[in-house]
Amino acid sequence: MATIYEVSKLAGVSLATVSRVINKNSRVSDKTRQKVQDAMTELGYRPNSIAQSLASNRSNSVGILVSELHGPFFGQMMAGIEAELRAAGKHVIITTGHSEEDKEKDGIEFLISRNCDAIILHVEAVTDAYLIDLCKGKMPVYFMSRLVEGLNENCISLDNELGGYLATQSVLEQGHSAIAYIAGPQFKADSKDRLAGHKRALAENDIAFSDTLYFEGDFKETGGSDGLKCFIDSNQQFSALICANDEMASGAITYAREQGLSLPKDLSIIGFDNIIFARHTYPKLTTIDNPVNLMGHMAAKLVLKNIYKQKNMSIIHSFEPTLITRDSVINKN
Template sequence: MQKKTITIKEVAEYANVSQATVSRVINGQASVKEKNLAKVHKAISELGYTPNLAAKALASSRSNSVGMLVGSLDGPFYGPLMHAAEDALYRNGFHFIVTSGQENGQKEKDAIAFLRSKQVDGAIIHADKLSDEELKALTKDFKALVVLNRYIADLEHQCLCLDNELGGYLATKHLLDNGHRHIACITGPLSKPDARDRLLGYIRALAEHGVTYDPALTIEGRFDHIGNFDKAAELLDRSKDITAIFCQNDNIALAVYDVCATRQLTVGGDLSLVSFDNDLMSKHMRPQLTTVGFPIYEMGKLAGSMILDQLKESRKLSSKKLIPTLEVRDSVKKLA
C-alpha cells in the first residue's frame, strides 16, 4: 500500500500554526517565534513530513547544490579534488553535482549547460578549452563561481590556482644544485597554462645558473599515460649528454622509468629525474621519485570554501595561489 504524502497544510493544522509559518521554518528563515519553531519541528517529526525540495528551492531561490566541471572523472588528480570539494560543501548542507568536459571544447560547453539546467547555486570550473571570455560570462549564470588552475584578472576574487612557474623552478633548481647541466624537460600539453608555466620555471632556473636554454632538450608530452614512452625515448635519442630530466608530472616520469628499464639505465644513477604532482605512486616507485607536491586536496577544500563565502556574500577570500613544495627522495644523483 502506497504511503500517504503529508502536506504543509496538514503540518500546519497539526502544529496549530499558519502554513506561512511552516514554510518559513522549512526554508530556514529567522522570523519564527521559538515556541512555533518547536511546534513545527515536532509536527514534522511526528507526521513524517518530507519537504518538496523543488518547491523549497523555488521559494528560497536556492537549490542548495553546487556543480563542478572537471577534465575527467578518474585519475589521481581529479579524484582527490572532487572529494575535497564535496566534503567542504556537504558539511554545509550542499549537494554536489559533477560533470566532465573530457578536454573537449564542445563537451565543456555542454557540461556548463547541464549544470545551468540543474539550477545549481554555484559552479567550480576546471576547464581546458573554454576561453577567458567564456569563463567571465559564467558569472551571469551562477550565483557563485570559482575557476581552478587559471588566473583571470577580471575574476580576481574567483580564481584558485597553483604557482606552477615556481614548481618548475624548484624542480629544475634541485637538479642544478646537484651538479646537473644537461637537463631535459618533458612538458605536458603546451595548450594548458600549467604546462607553459612549469616550462617557464624550468627556463628561469637554467638562466639563474648560467645554463643556456636549448629547445632541443624540450619535448611536449601529455599529462596522462598516452604516448609518453615514445616521447621520452625520442628525447634520450636526441642527446647522449642528458644526465637529468624534469618531467612535468608523475605519469610522464613513470614512462621515463619504463624507457630506462628497456635500455638498462638506472634512475638515480645513469639518469636523474624530478617530477611534479607527488601522486601516491611516486613514493612506491624504485628508486622513490623526487617530485614537486601539488596540494590537490587543499585546492578542492578551498574551492568549496570560496563558493560558500560567495553565497554568503562575505567575499573575504581574494584570488588564491597555492605554493608547491619539493619532496626530495632518491631519483637524483649528485654529480661531482
Template structure:
C-alpha cells in the same frame, strides 16, 4: 503522502515556519525546529527539493566542472570540495569537460540548467572572452587553476612558474648539467608556465635550454613512456629528466627500466603534483607539491561566502608550490 500543510498543523506552526526549517533558515528557534522535524518524521514527510528550490530560489546545490573524472589528480580536488559543501548541507553536481571547448561549454550550460546556485570551474579550452561574458550572467562562479585578469577576484591558481623553477633548480643543485624535459600539452597555460620555470632555473645556472631534450607530452602516463623512448633514442645524453607531472614521470620510470637504466644512479627523474602514489614508486619520486585539495576547499569557501553568505576564512587566490625531496634524484657532486 503527507503534505507541508499537515506538517504545519501537527507542529502547530505556520507554513512559512515549516519552509524556513526545511531551508535551514537561521531565524528559527531550536525548540520550533525540533517540533517541525519531529512532525516531519512522524508523518514520513519528505520535502520536494524542486518545490523547495522554486519557493526559496535556492537549490542548495553547486556545480563542479573538471577536466577529467579519472586519474590521481582530480580525486583529491573533488573530495575536498565535496567535503566542504557537505559540512554546510550543500550538494555537488559534477560534470567533465575533457579539455574540449564544445564539451566544456555544454557542461556549463547543463550545470546552469540544473539550477545550481554557483559553479566551480576547472576549465582549459573555453576562451577568456566566454568566461568574462559568463561572469555577467546570474550564476556566480569561481575559476580553479585558471587566471583571467578581468576576473582576478574569482581565480584560484597555483604559481606554476615557481613550481617548474623549483623542480629544475633542485636537479641542478645535485650537479646535473644535461637535463631532459617532458612537458604537458603546450597549448595549456599550466604546461607553458612549468616549462618557463624550467628555463628560468637553467638560465640562473648559466645553462642553455636544449630543444633536442624537450618532448611534449599530454599529462598522461603513456606520454611519459613514449617521451622517454624518443629522448633515449635521440642519442642526446642526459643524466636527469624533469617531467611536468607525476603521471608522465612514472611512465618514464617504467620505460627507462625497459632499457635497463638504473634509477636514480644512471637517470634521475623529477615529477610535479605530489599525487598519492609518488611515495610508493621505486625509487620514491621527488616532486612538487600541488595543494589541490586545499585549493578546492578554497574554491568552496568562495561559493559559501559569495553565494550563501557564510562566514569563511579570507580568500587566498594564489597558492605556492613546495619541493618534496625523495630518492629519485641522484647527487652527482
C-alpha cells in the same frame, strides 16, 4: 510523502510558520516550534528540495567541472571540494570536460541548465576570453587551478611557474646540467607556466634551453614513455629528466627501466603534483607538491563565503608549490 501543508494542518499553524521552523532563520515561539516539530516527526516529513529550490531560487548545489573523474589529481581536488561543501549541507553536481573545448563548453552549459548556485571549473581547453564572457552572465563562476586575467577574485590557483622553477632549480643544484623536459599539453595554462619556470631556472644558471631535449607530452603515462623514447632514440645526452606531472614521470620511469637504465644512477627524474602514488614508484619519486586537495577546500570555501554568505571564511587565492625530495634524483656533485 507528507507535505508542508499536512504538517501545518496537524500542527494547527500556517504554512508560513512551518516554513520558518524548517529554515531556522526567522523567529518562532518555542511552543509553536515544538508543535511543528512534533507534527513533522509524526508524519515523517522531509522537505522537498525541488520545491524549496523553485520557491527560493536557490538549489543548494554547486556544479563542478573537472577534466576527468579518474586520476589522482582530480580525485584529490573533488574530494576537497565535496568534503567542504557537504559539511555545509550543499551538494555537488559533477561533470567532465575531457580537456576538449566543445566538451568543456557543453559541460558548463549543462551545469548552468541545472540551476546550480555557483559553478567551480577546472577547464583547460576553453579560452580566457570565453571565461571572461561567461563571468558576465548570471551564474557565479569560480576557477580551480587557473588564473584568469581580471578575475583573480574568482580563482584559486597554484604558482605553476614557481613550481617549474623549483623543479629545475633543485635538479641543477644536484649538479645536473644536461636536462631533458617533458611538458604537458601547451594549450593548458598549467603546462605553459611550468615550462616557463623551467626556462627561467635554466636562464638564471646560464644554461641554454634545447629544443631537442624538449617534448610535449599528454600528462598521461604514455607522455612520459613517448618523450623519453624520443630523447633516447635521437641519441641525446642528459642526466636528468623533468616531467611536468607525476603520471608522465612514472611512465618515463617504467620506460627507462625497460631500456635497461638503472635509476637514478643513469637518469634522474623529477615529477610534479605529488600524487599519492609518487611515493610508490621505484625509485621513490622526487616531485613538486601541488596542494590540490587544500585548494579544493579553498574553492569550496570561496563559494560558501560569496554565495551562501557564510562568515569567518578566510580565503587564500594563491598557493605555492614545494619541493618534495625523495630518491629519484641523484646528486652529481
